[in-house]
Structure formats: structure tokens, C-alpha cells
Amino acid sequence: MSTIDAPEVIDRREGPYGEVVLRRHGELLQIIANGCFLMDTSDGRSERLLVDAALDALDDRFRPSVLIGGLGVGFSLAHAAADPRWGRITVVEREPAVIEWHQEGPLSALSSDALADPRTDIVEADLVSYVNETSATFDALCLDIDNGPDWTVSDSNESLYSPAGLASCARVLRPGGVLAVWSAKPSAEFEETLGNAGFRGVRTEEIPVARGVPDVVHLAIRPG
Secondary structure: OOHHHOOEEEEEEEEOOEEEEEEEEOOEEEEEEOOEEEEEOOOOHHHHHHHHHHHHOOOOOOOOOEEEEOOOOOHHHHHHHOOOOOOOEEEEEOOHHHHHHHHHOOOHHHHHHHHHOOOEEEEEOOHHHHHHHOOOOEEEEEEOOOOOOOOOOOHHHHHHHOHHHHHHHHHHEEEEEEEEEEEOOOOHHHHHHHHHOOOEEEEEEEEOOOOOOOEEEEEEEOOO
């Protein structure tokens, strides 16, 4: 392998939940958590669908608020901030390193305009703890904190996809609010769990990929 093909480590941190690494591989930036690839800057289609599908499901609410779980490489935040139809945009990110990479590091090229938007608020917190404790409510909750309900990188995220975790998600949603969950693969079991947790209108949208199983967004509505 030539040196041009080898990923370059830009920053490596020991965070509150283990090691996080920012790498450059050619033109791409990659985030690695505890040795597991999380995401890169190659596409962003699925993150944009996550945000758009949530907005489309809100029945033309005026300036709805959205809680985005996970800052990642910034695609979801940037896409939401680029749409004037959204009102308050709150992003919960538990890794301080990821926030710093956006505020003053290489990822700022993707998110600087969104971070400067007065609608945007970045909260450094664990999303599971946040939805359990916050008194704030939102019209939409867009979750992209892991590889999905059936493939979690962090064991602590598993509880978010459980009946108790979904009850917490419903609690922070206003009546008729939408829950949108990104996943690296479809999960019929998670669809069933959503229905059993009291959500209605449960459906799954696929994002075509060149090879392999498509990414998906699971969508569900909190009853009014």
C-alpha cells in the first residue's frame, strides 16, 4: 500500500466513553470510536434523508424544533440549518473532541455556517441521559448516535432503542412529533418495538448504496 492510500491520524483523544480518532484518508475525514469506524465525509445522503423525512412527516408545522442526536461529521446539522423551515435546532453530542473538531478543527469546513446560525444550540451531553432528564420538548427527534438499533458501537446506546428508551424519546416529543432513527441496516424487530412503545405510522425509508445492505431511516409518530 502506498503512503497516499494510508489514513493519516489528525487527532486522537481519550474521551469519556473511550478513544475517538479523527483521520484523513485522501479527501475524506473519518471518525473512529474505540477502533470501530463510525462515519466519514464521503456522502451524507442518509443524514439528509434523516432530517428531510422528519420534516416531511410533521404536517407543515410552522418553524418546528428539532433535536439531533449526534453531531458526527456535521451533515445532519448542516442540512437542517440550510433549511429555513426549521426553527430551533439542538444538537446533543457526548464527545467533547467531536465538538472541538467542528468549532476549531478540520470539520469546521462542513459546519461553520450551521454553528453560526442563531437557531443552533450544541449541547455536550450523553443523549440517553439528556432525553431522560431534559424538560425541553421538540417537534422532531433525529437520532444518529450509532450504527443503528441492531449494531451499536457503544453498549450504553443500546438502552435508547429499548422500550424504556423509546418512552423517553416520546416524552421529549410534542404530540404528533416525529422520531427518525438512522440505521446501517433495516430492523424489523425495531419496527415492532416502535409500535409496541405506542408510536404510530411506523415505516422505514431506504437509502440505496452501491453495494450491500442499504442504510435506512426508521420513522414513527408520537400520538397526539
